Amino acid sequence: MTKDRYHHGDLRRALLDAALHYIEANGLAALSMRELARQAGVSPAAPFRHFESRTALLTALAEEAMDGLVQSVDAALREAAQAGPLMQFRAVGVGFLRWALAHPTHFLVISSRAYIDFEKPTLRERNDRIRAAMEGYMRAAAEAGLLRAGDVGRTLVGGRALVYGIARMALDGQFPSWGLDAHNPLDEATAILDQYIAAIAA
Amino acid sequence: MTKDRYHHGDLRRALLDAALHYIEANGLAALSMRELARQAGVSPAAPFRHFESRTALLTALAEEAMDGLVQSVDAALREAAQAGPLMQFRAVGVGFLRWALAHPTHFLVISSRAYIDFEKPTLRERNDRIRAAMEGYMRAAAEAGLLRAGDVGRTLVGGRALVYGIARMALDGQFPSWGLDAHNPLDEATAILDQYIAAIAA
DNA sequence: ACCTGAACACCGTTCAAGT
DNA sequence: ACCTGAACACCGTTCAAGT
Numbered sequence: 001m002t003k004d005r006y007h008h009g010d011l012r013r014a015l016l017d018a019a020l021h022y023i024e025a026n027g028l029a030a031l032s033m034r035e036l037a038r039q040a041g042v043s044p045a046a047p048f049r050h051f052e053s054r055t056a057l058l059t060a061l062a063e064e065a066m067d068g069l070v071q072s073v074d075a076a077l078r079e080a081a082q083a084g085p086l087m088q089f090r091a092v093g094v095g096f097l098r099w100a101l102a103h104p105t106h107f108l109v110i111s112s113r114a115y116i117d118f119e120k121p122t123l124r125e126r127n128d129r130i131r132a133a134m135e136g137y138m139r140a141a142a143e144a145g146l147l148r149a150g151d152v153g154r155t156l157v158g159g160r161a162l163v164y165g166i167a168r169m170a171l172d173g174q175f176p177s178w179g180l181d182a183h184n185p186l187d188e189a190t191a192i193l194d195q196y197i198a199a200i201a202a
Numbered sequence: 203m204t205k206d207r208y209h210h211g212d213l214r215r216a217l218l219d220a221a222l223h224y225i226e227a228n229g230l231a232a233l234s235m236r237e238l239a240r241q242a243g244v245s246p247a248a249p250f251r252h253f254e255s256r257t258a259l260l261t262a263l264a265e266e267a268m269d270g271l272v273q274s275v276d277a278a279l280r281e282a283a284q285a286g287p288l289m290q291f292r293a294v295g296v297g298f299l300r301w302a303l304a305h306p307t308h309f310l311v312i313s314s315r316a317y318i319d320f321e322k323p324t325l326r327e328r329n330d331r332i333r334a335a336m337e338g339y340m341r342a343a344a345e346a347g348l349l350r351a352g353d354v355g356r357t358l359v360g361g362r363a364l365v366y367g368i369a370r371m372a373l374d375g376q377f378p379s380w381g382l383d384a385h386n387p388l389d390e391a392t393a394i395l396d397q398y399i400a401a402i403a404a
Numbered sequence: 405a406c407c408t409g410a411a412c413a414c415c416g417t418t419c420a421a422g423t
Numbered sequence: 424a425c426c427t428g429a430a431c432a433c434c435g436t437t438c439a440a441g442t
Contacts, residue, residue, distance in 0.1 A: 008406085027316045029231065033435060043408045048436065050406095113374065114229045131379065148401065154394045155401075157380050158364055161371055161394070165363025168370075172315065177333065178359050192356045192363070199350065199357075199401040210425085234415060245427045250417065252425095408441070415434055422427070 012050040014040045019061055024105045028112055033057070055117055058109060062116045065106035066126050072099035073130055085140035086147070090197050092134050093163040097189045100167035107167060134160060148202050155200050162196050214252040216242045218263055226307045230314055235259070257319055260311060264318045267308035268328050274301035275332055287342035288349070292399050294336050295365040299391045302369040309369060336362060350404050357402050364398050 008014065018039045022031055033054050034044045051057035076095030080088050100107040109116065110123075118124060138156040141147055147155060166189045169175065175182040182188075210216065220241045224233055235256055236246045253259035278297030282290050302309040311318065312325075320326060340358040343349055349357060368391045371377065377384040384390075 161367025162364040165367035195356045
């Protein structure tokens, strides 16, 4: 409707949306600021009014991704509010898997440290909060005698590595070659996490 | 010694070596063919006599990385030749971790599917062979009654995801924030794998 | 306040021509 | 056989100028 070439309305929003779709279709490496400008119908210089660099734009996208991750983890934790600490640890993993498999491009962006500035407090701090939550639940599970013998720190990191690795394998399309049902990857991923939980439980 | 500007001697080799060092220092995203040409003292067009594209060069680097991975896995398997199938499964993981932590840039290249052509038979086939070996050992362990109750396929993928995830976490420098000793990441990574093996064992 | 236009120093890649 | 030189169509980013 507003056909102005000047005053786009919300160029920042339009650029972020265009970036997400472009990455989804063509990958992170191919993304160009000039292409985003073209898609938004503005000059090549216009995006730099809103993002000081390509890295800044991708970091902003990563921040929005982090919003979604935090919300997904919080939602899963609310569902497990009545459960014990080991099930709350599981809930963090479930929240992560749900989010990663539902928003693969956001997951790709947030885990591509070569392209974003992960040291931004809005990323680092929220990432640390999730890590601290996982650690808290795992230590509580250990103190409650819910874990089999072993080093708690290693059980914790093993779980975190497993969840991250599953997400990567699912999104890289590796499930079929490992003989897993790729039709419902989230159910499969959750089942693998559940089997880990069962294996570490007392 | 040979100061010829023409006939470099082994430009192909020089480009691959320069690429590895450049990526180690500056990351994959920043690598440029022109920069590699400059480092080798040749014209911008010269590299394209040896690699038809940037992707082809990085794929060749990934093939050399795969050589190292296969050798590392084979060496670990030889060490475990007398052991049972569950320990042979472990050996594949140990071979992977040793290689990934000792050659982080090669690991980065081989796992960056946006930049390489993973469908090349030399990559895909050797990757599949490692996967098939892991599956064989895991199924043999199950048949020998070495595993606790559970779905074997999920135990297998869980182990593979855990090993891959540990490597990523170690190389991303995440060990300290998880309270792990980062001084000897390989020992720590192996201990986490061993705890997984212990947890899934009967 | 927000965008354009032109510029600068880069890219990957091609191709005719040189040795 | 192997490399150069020049060219083409791109980049990210800056900055003075326009509205």
